[in-house]
Amino acid sequence: MKLGTKFSLYNAVSRLLLLVLLVGVLPLVMSRVALLTTDQRLAQKKDKVLRLIYRQGIGALLTEGQTSYGSYNLLKEEFISLEEIPPGPNINVIEDSKRAVEDEIVEYRVLSYSFAQGGRHYLLEIGRSTGSIGETERNFRQYALVLLLVVGLLTSLADVAFFRYLLEPLGTIIRQRLRNVRHPAAFNLAPIRTSTDDFRYLDESIREMMTTIRASFQKERKFIADTSHELLTPLAVLQYRFDNMLTDETLSDENLVKIMESQRTLHRLRGVIKSLLLISKVENDQFERDDTVSVRQLVEEVSEEIQDRLLVRTLSLHPQVAEDYLLPQANRGLLFTLLFNLVNNAIKYNRPDGHIYLIGGRQPGTGRYALEVRDTGQGIPKGQLPHLFERFHKGAAADADSFGLGLSIVKTIADAHQIEIEVNSIPGLGTSFILLLPQVGAEAPLVAAERQ
Numbered sequence: 001m002k003l004g005t006k007f008s009l010y011n012a013v014s015r016l017l018l019l020v021l022l023v024g025v026l027p028l029v030m031s032r033v034a035l036l037t038t039d040q041r042l043a044q045k046k047d048k049v050l051r052l053i054y055r056q057g058i059g060a061l062l063t064e065g066q067t068s069y070g071s072y073n074l075l076k077e078e079f080i081s082l083e084e085i086p087p088g089p090n091i092n093v094i095e096d097s098k099r100a101v102e103d104e105i106v107e108y109r110v111l112s113y114s115f116a117q118g119g120r121h122y123l124l125e126i127g128r129s130t131g132s133i134g135e136t137e138r139n140f141r142q143y144a145l146v147l148l149l150v151v152g153l154l155t156s157l158a159d160v161a162f163f164r165y166l167l168e169p170l171g172t173i174i175r176q177r178l179r180n181v182r183h184p185a186a187f188n189l190a191p192i193r194t195s196t197d198d199f200r201y202l203d204e205s206i207r208e209m210m211t212t213i214r215a216s217f218q219k220e221r222k223f224i225a226d227t228s229h230e231l232l233t234p235l236a237v238l239q240y241r242f243d244n245m246l247t248d249e250t251l252s253d254e255n256l257v258k259i260m261e262s263q264r265t266l267h268r269l270r271g272v273i274k275s276l277l278l279i280s281k282v283e284n285d286q287f288e289r290d291d292t293v294s295v296r297q298l299v300e301e302v303s304e305e306i307q308d309r310l311l312v313r314t315l316s317l318h319p320q321v322a323e324d325y326l327l328p329q330a331n332r333g334l335l336f337t338l339l340f341n342l343v344n345n346a347i348k349y350n351r352p353d354g355h356i357y358l359i360g361g362r363q364p365g366t367g368r369y370a371l372e373v374r375d376t377g378q379g380i381p382k383g384q385l386p387h388l389f390e391r392f393h394k395g396a397a398a399d400a401d402s403f404g405l406g407l408s409i410v411k412t413i414a415d416a417h418q419i420e421i422e423v424n425s426i427p428g429l430g431t432s433f434i435l436l437l438p439q440v441g442a443e444a445p446l447v448a449a450e451r452q
Contacts, residue, residue: 011156011160012156019148019152030144035109039109041128042111042127049061049080049082050115053117058117058120067084069082070082076101076104077131077132078127078132079108080124080125081124081126082122082124082125083123084121085121085122086121087121088114090114091114093112095112096109106129107130107131108129109128110127111126112125113125170202178206187210189211191203191204217284231273235266235270239263239270242259245259275406275408275409278337279412282334282412282413283416289416290329292326293327294325294326295321295326295437296325297324298332298335298336298339299321299358300319302339302358305340306340309344310356313350313354314352314353315347315350315355315356316353316354317343317358318358319358320360321358321361322360325369325437331417334416334417335413338410338413338414338435341406344406345407346374346375346377346431349431350375350378351376354375354377356375357372357374357375358371358373359371359374368436368439369436370436370437371435372433374432374433375431375432376429376430377431378430379425379427380427381427382425385423385425388423389407389411391404391408419435419436421435
């Protein structure tokens with residue numbers, strides 16, 4: 001999982017947990033806020049009534065001969081009462097209380113306050129129904145919840161945007177330094193602009209490492225070129241001498257056999273050197289890949305080239321490319337070698353009068369184009385499959401002329417073209433090599449073709 005995805009997931013989960021926590025605590029907080037707001041409002045009304053009484057006297061509420069005053073609003077949500085009481089301790093409390101109003105019991109939050117006026121003592125009570133308090137609480141809760149959601153969403157979006165901005169240099173390093181570099185020679189040594197010291201240090205370290213690797217590859221290229229020349233040249237001289245010796249009519253039969261065996265050994269040695277040189281050149285990206293290769297045409301070329309060997313072994317080749325596929329940025333010669341080696345192996349390890357199938361088409365489910373080389377040969381033991389592409393690895397059924405580099409060449413060329421290889425084999429029934437060609441974009445260069 002990418003770092004940005006992990007951060008976004010963490011950000012979303014943390015915001016969600018925070019929201020759940022706040023939603024759980026919110027009712028208690030809002031209930032307390034609504035209660036405090038109600039108490040504050042009752043106290044303000046008390047002060048307002050007391051100022052009225054102090055200015056206009058008790059007669060503003062109690063007329064001559066009255067000992068009490070009471071007033072409820074239309075919906076019974078609030079009331080105010082004033083009554084004369086005997087002298088006693090001062091009263092100044094706010095508490096919940098039930099009152100009977102028109103044969104209905106209503107719960108109120110009541111402020112009770114006693115005071116003296118004109119030598120008499122009075123009790124002032126101001127109340128507000130708890131139902132209206134609950135309504136206020138619900139409104140507060142809804143506003144607070146909406147506010148939390150909006151703030152959470154905005155902060156999450158801001159965090160994600162900032163994190164993407166912060167990690168943009170890292171994404172550039174991954175794209176330019178790691179993902180799109182097939183060979184050190186193609187590496188761009190220009191520094192990536194960033195204000196983050198950690199990313200700058202990472203970029204500098206990668207550039208220094210790639211500079212060292214590039215120098216090593218250049219030395220290796222030179223070594224391979226020099227070594228191949230130094231090895232192949234004396235081998236060519238030996239071959240020329242052996243050919244001259246064979247023209248000597250005085251040569252005994254025994255010496256003739258020895259020279260021919262030496263030539264066979266020399267031929268094998270040249271084959272090993274050329275194969276190793278080919279593998280090294282492919283790995284060092286010394287082959288141009290500017291061809292667009294048709295799978296159908298490649299199969300036809302290999303089929304034509306391999307006909308003589310098929311006749312010797314009395315084998316049948318069945319090309320079945322139902323639809324063509326154009327692979328861009330490829331090397332035609334290397335792909336020919338890859339497919340030729342696979343078909344040659346299918347010939348070498350097949351049974352007499354056997355069959356070889358070259359099947360090309362889209363894979364069901366994945367949609368990827370696959371080219372399969374299937375034979376009816378002796379198969380490969382399961383224990384040998386993990387070592388199949390190792391250099392100089394020979395299976396139990398390898399012939400005497402094999403030096404175990406054919407499939408190594410196949411794997412090296414496939415890796416250079418980003419081709420995946422799947423191997424399936426059943427001993428006694430045959431082997432299947434499936435080449436999964438790389439995806440080349442939304443409009444894959446697939447060309448409809450008539451079934452062969």
